[in-house]
């Protein structure tokens with residue numbers, strides 16, 4: 001992808017309000033989108049998240065009732081719900097260290113410093129601070145999801161206008177150790193979506209970017 005193509009894809013992307021209900025994301029494209037979620041970076045690489053990918057209409061109808069009735073929920077091809085680890089979990093750190101040890105052929109002793117750092121950073125956070133940390137990670141994955149879908153020519157609408165607790169009920173997340181943070185509808189824009197015609201509005205780079213040369 002060239003620099004021009006990247007900028008064009010990001011200009012092309014907008015938060016779709018009206019999806020074309022006749023269009024579905026094909027399996028190869030969906031696999032690539034799911035890979036981009038899997039490849040998202042996270043603090044310490046801990047991946048404190050679960051991604052729930054939904055195309056089951058019955059479930060989408062239920063979720064729409066907890067999403068300010070936003071039509072994107074049921075009109076999209078797939079809805080991704082990004083759920084975050086709810087609270088500090090020793091086992092998550094232990095599992096990650098074990099996985100790193102196996103995948104990178106490192107001894108547990110070699111990884112001890114890294115492990116101590118993770119414990120030091122996370123163990124004593126208040127429940128609210130821990131959740132804030134894990135939710136930050138989900139937003140990183142959301143950012144990457146919006147970028148990769150744009151690169152693939154797939155439309156999206158990030159959705160904070162949802163009731164996360166009701167989502168947890170509908171998706172049976174209670175007791176799973178994960179809770180809904182944010183969602184993202186994916187699919188293809190309807191030619192009738194009036195928002196498609198709206199110019200993209202952003203502040204100038206002069207205002208937003210401070211460069212030190």
Ligand SMILES: Cc1cc2nc3c(=O)[nH]c(=O)nc-3n(C[C@H](O)[C@H](O)[C@H](O)COP(=O)(O)O)c2cc1C
Pocket residue numbers: 013014015016017070157158159160161162182200201
């Ligand atoms: C985290 C987040 C949550 C959002 N939630 C909603 C939402 O619930 N419903 C909606 O229609 N748009 C939602 N948006 C879309 C924003 O309004 C939109 O991204 C913003 O106005 C910039 O416009 P653009 O994305 O079309 O360039 C959300 C965007 C973000 C990043």
